Amino acid sequence: MVKYAFFLGCQIPMRLPNVEVAARKVFERLGVETVELLGYSCCPEPVVSRLIDEEAALVISARNITLAEDLGINMMTLCNGCYETLAEANEILKHDAEKRDKVNNILKRYGREYKGKIDIKHVIEVLYEDVGLGNIEKLVVKPQKIRVALHYGCHLYREYKSADIMRKPKMMREIVERTGAQVIDYGLERMCCGYPSMQASEEFSLKERLARKLSRINSAGVDAVVMACPACMIQFELGQVMLRPYGIQFNIPCINLMELLALSFGVPSKELLIELHRSPVQQLVKKLGV
C-alpha cells in the first residue's frame, strides 16, 4: 500500500475545502494511505517569504519536513506552491551542510532536527508513479465525456538535476485523459494565471495574464478548465468575477484534477461541496448528470 504524510498547505483546507474532500475520496478509492501531519504550518509561500528572509523560510520548511521524518514516510503535497517550497528546501538542506547546521541550530530550541531522510512528492507524481495509470483507469466508472483545457501552473515546472520541465505536466495530461476527458490544446498552456503578479498589480494580473488565457480557452470551445494548483484555482475562479468591473466577461467552469478524478470514479457531485465553486461548476455537473 502506498503511504504518505499528507501536507495540505493553507489554501486548500481554508479556501478550497472542496479540493480536500475530493482528494480524500480519490485516495480512499485508490488505496493511497494518507497520514495527517499534526502541527504543520504554512510551507511557507515559495517566493516572497524566501526573498524577505531566506533563513526563516528554510527553518519553517525544515520544521514541516521533520514532522514527516518523525513518521518515517515521504511527504505528498496537493499544492504546486507547497511542492516547490518543500522540495526546494529539502534539496538545499540535503546538499548544503552549512545551511543545514544553521537551520538545525534554530530547530534544536524546539526539540527538532532536520535529517534529510525523506522525499517530497507532488500528488501528480504519486498518482502517476506509485498508483499507475492502469489502476486509475480501472476505477473510472463514469468517463467524463467533456472537452477540457489544462492549466498546469508555474511551480509544477520546477525540476532538479536538469530533468525535463514538462515531466510533471505530461503526467497530468495523461491522468486527465484516463478520466475520459478530451484534452483540447489552446496554445497558451504554459502561461501563468496571473496569481503572483496580483500582489503587484491587480489590473495587469487580470487583463494581461488571466484574460489572455481565458479568451484563448473560450475560443477553443471547452466545457471546463482543469488545474492542479489551489492558487491558480482561486485566480481562475475569483479572477473571472473580478474581471467583470473591467467589462470582461467569462463564464468558464474551473475544476481541480482531484475533483475530475472523483467524478470519474463515480463519487456523486453532491458529496463534493461543488457549491463552493465561484465558477459555474454546478452547471457543468448538471450537464454531466453526475
Add this chain to the structure above:
Amino acid sequence: MKTNTAEQKVLLYDPTRCTGCLFCQIACSYQHFKEIGLEKANLHIIFDDKTGEFEAIYCHHCDEPLCVAACPNEAAVKDEITGLVKINPIRCIGCKTCTVTCPLSAPWFNAERRVAVKCDFCDGDPKCAKFCSPQAIRVALRKEAWEFNRKRYLGV
C-alpha cells in the same frame, strides 16, 4: 586578473520555458527597492500576442558597453575583474544618456533617486534566476549564451 569574456557568468533567457509569472521582476524589485512590484525591476518580461511568445529585456553586461561609452561622468563602469557593468549612483548625474544608448534600454531612470539604475547581477547570485521555477532565466557562461542565442536568432 582580467575576466575571460567567454567564461564570464551572465544571465541566459529561454522563452520556451517562460510562463510569464513575473516572479523574476518581483524578486528583482524586492532585492533592490524592497518593494513587491513590477515597475522597479532591472529586467522585464514582455509578451507578444502575435507569436504567443515571451521575451526578456535584461542587461547582458556587454564586452564593450554602450552605457559606459556614453556616460559623461564615468558613473557607468565595467569591472575588469568580474566583467559586471554597474552604475555608481553617487557619480550619476541623471542625464539618461545610458537609457537611450543601450540597444535594449536596460538602464532605466529612477525618478525618486534621480539617477539611472541597472542590473548589478545581485553580486553573483541573481535573484531573478533563483526564483524562476522553470529555469527560463538562469546563470550561464557567456559562451553558452552565445551558442544559445546564435541558434535562437540566427538559426545556426
